Amino acid sequence: MTPSDNILCCPVCDALHEVGEVPDGIRLRCIRCHTVLAVGQPEAIIRIVVLAVTALILMSIVVFYPFLELRNGVFTSRASVFQTVMSFSEGVMAPLSIAVAFFVIILPVARLSAIVWALGPLSFDRPPLPGAKTMLRLAETVKPWAMAEIFMVGVAVALVKLADLATLSMGPAFWSFAAIVFITALQDTQMSKYSVWTALDMASKR
Secondary structure, three states, X not given: OOOOOOEEEOOOOOOEEEOOOOOOOOEEEOOOOOOEEEEOHHHHHHHHHHHHHHHHHHHHHHHHOOOEEEEEOOEEEEEOHHHHHHHOOOHHHHHHXXXXXXXXXXXXXHHHHHXXXXXXXXXXXXXXXXXXXXXXXXXXXXXXXXXXHHHHHHHHXXXXXXXXXXXXXXXXXXXXXXXXXXXXXXXXXXXXXXXXXXXXXXXXXX
């Protein structure tokens, strides 16, 4: 097989495909495992940017609005994610507080912001901003460490254990965080590396 810029390897099953220009609105799937390999560029870019902006807006709700409310008789307690993180910011629990803030808030926001910086102008058919490729690489690098879904699993376990001790009510931040987990998963299904990098390379050459 001769080297070619059009050879694309499936990220799931490693099957090789020869891919040319993808028409708008068309999705190319692996012939072996049917994983989406490439998407028509305008469709892919716009969806990724819209989902990233939506997740950033929801993240502001997650940080500052009540996450959970506990009621036990006359005792009522409400806390946002930010308040929860800050409550363990002293003493031996300080490293845990920093880790939670870093992996649950800072890294997800940084990844979403990097995606918007790198691909936002492309969704309006404009040249990319300076450092767009660096930002896109950053978004791909921090992806495994943005652990919003792991945080939700931990919350679910805590809710099961607290259900018999107090009356629990989910605040707007809880539902926003659940929406962010769903949106992030949906965004990852739209994030075709081939389509995104091809679009960025073409826009940079204009």
